[in-house]
Amino acid sequence: MLSVKNLSKTYKGSNKGVQNLSLELHEGDICAFIGANGAGKTTTIKSIVGIHTFDEGEVKLYDTNLKDDPEHYKSMIGYSPDTPALYNNMTGKAYIELIASLYKMEADELDERLRYLLKELKFESAVHDLVSSYSHGMKQRLVLIALLMHNPKLIILDEPFVGLDPNATDFLVNEMKSRASEGAIILYSTHVLEVAEKICNKLVILNNGEAVVNDSMENVLKKASLNEIFRDVTSNE
Amino acid sequence: MRNIFILGKVELLEAIRNIKFVWLAIFFTILGVTQPLIDKYMDVIIKSLGGIDGIMMDPNAPKPLANEVLLATFSGQFNQIGLIVLVISFMGMIATEKNSGVQGFIFTRPVSNLEYIVSKLFGNWFISMVCISVGSIVSYCYTIYLFDYYPFINFLLFLLFYSLWILFVISIAVLLSTFISSSIFIGITTIILAMIFMLLGGINETLALFLPSGALTLAESQLQDTHSNYLLMIAPIIYIVISLYAAKVIIKKI
Known part of the structure; x- marks a missing residue:
């Protein structure tokens, strides 16, 4: 299980970053990370993979805390x-x-x-x-x-479909599904909402560094299409 | 330890593919032969440059000894222009990777900050010492051919202590690279700090005991065949360890 609790990261001289983000993903989950440009997706991902240090919060994969045992965490x-x-x-x-x-x-x-x-x-x-x-x-x-x-037990992809041809995109989509069915946890940021709608069972929408939607895809799609929800959330900026 | 070796190997591969080994070794070879040639053929050089009018050459001046020529090669060539070019060759070792995103990518792998830093330090030290050694050995051969014999084992001891000084210089650049993004600024600051330590170390041996340039003082005493105070090795080792520890702490925070 990936557990992110109250993750906050801000940059010096900027109010951009991510604030108080919590997230829990289990084996087999595929979570889409969506948001307008500058919403904090890459900052969050870089904090979870250990490139950025974060100001507050905790990131754990199973029993391994990123801050306590980064080498073991990163090996997974x-x-x-x-x-x-x-x-x-x-x-x-x-x-x-x-x-x-x-x-x-x-x-x-x-x-x-x-x-x-x-x-x-x-x-x-x-x-x-x-x-x-x-x-x-x-x-x-x-x-x-x-x-x-x-x-890996946790696969994190930051806008993975950019630059890939249709064959490679198909491969990646199938691989994500197959790895998840084998128990991997997948978290990826994207602007390709159609694919996210089809393959993800979890969704996080970030706006100005805050998670404004953090729910299962099924619950979200009961209200409206992903496109409509995304436009609705980002129009409030 | 394994990761240090793996990442160190990457440094060497990059240096081979960038032909850094070749140009740096050629550069130090040119520097290495310059001093013995100047010392031996100064009068010929002056004549060929337009005569010796106004320049007094003492015909009875004693012929310099081999160790004096070698000392002049290192203090006059390697430690000045040589040091500047050497620092330029490795000043971007961390900053370039940080700016291109490669460092971030390495840090998503099971590699500790210390392993990354140590691999940079020893990888670049090895490259530097291979190139310096090539230049030094050519210089040694020229010197004993043109002047007189000097024991090779003493010369190797000199190189060993000199390599400790080079390790310290690289450790400054590693430390600066953890919080400065500009390669040029890292290079200039490293050169200035190295020069300051060299100047301070040259004042007297007691002061050198507390400075990283003690390694240089010890190396030079080997060439001068004077008493070698091996305690001079302690300060550079302590400074290197402190630099590495500081680099590890800073790189974790940034």
Whole structure:
């Protein structure tokens, strides 16, 4: 279970950030994180994955507190940022091996999972090329491979569909569903509301750093479509 | 420890792909041969530059000893222009990764802040020392060829203590990188601090006992064949440990 309690993070010289956010996700949950630009989605995600320190609150994955045991916490998560930040002078293969070694993956285990991911993401021919030669979409695919190969218990994706072609998008959507059915927790920010409506069972809508909707997708959709709710919430800014 | 080795290897791979090993080693080789050549052929150089009118060359001036030439190479070349170029070569080691988002991405992996910092310190120290060693050994060969013999083992001891000074200089840059985003500002501040420590350390040996530049004083005493006070190693080690600890604390907060 992912438990976020009263998470607050503000930036110096700015009133933007996130205030008092609480969230509880269980095994198998797929939660969409929605909000206008600057609503605090990326700040929240970066706090949950341990890039940003937060001012107040607590983040726990199962029994592991992010602040108390960050290494163990991070060994259980997989994260895809909104902009892929990679070592440009490495080949895709070298990058994957680097990440795998940080997760202490065995060679056999890595080979098996890698074969599947490279095939499904049509990355087999590009994996030996330098990262600097990749397009944004290719970099995004490489990040997804590095994200999924160690079977994380918590998958966090920041606007994962940006730059992906329809095949890669289909793969990711199916993979999210399949990983969730196997017990993973998935939290992702998006502006693609149609997909969120179809695959998510939880929804958080952020507005000015506050969670204005934090409910199951089923309950939310009883009131109106996701599009209408989003417009309604963001029109009050 | 394992992660330090893995991330350190990344530093080395980056240095190989950026041909940093090549250009930095060539640079230190040029610096290394400059001093012995100048000391040996000063009169020829002056003649070729337009004669020696107005310049008095003492024909009875004693030929410098090999260790004096080596000392001039390090204090005059490596510790001035060499240090500046060296700092430029690693001043962006953390800032560039922080600004590009790579550092954030590494911090979402099971890697501790200390492992990341130590990998940067030792990765860049190793790269620097390989390049400095290449230049130094070429300089040593030129010096013993053009002047007289100097025991290689003493020269290696000198390099060993000198490497402690380089480790300290890199630790300053690592510490500054945790709270400064501009690579240029990190570079300039590191150079200024290193120069201040060098100047202060040169005042007397007692003061050097409390300064990181004690490593440099100890290294130079090896070359001068004077009494070596090994207590001079303590202060640089303490400063390096303090820098690493401070960097770990600061990087966690930012």
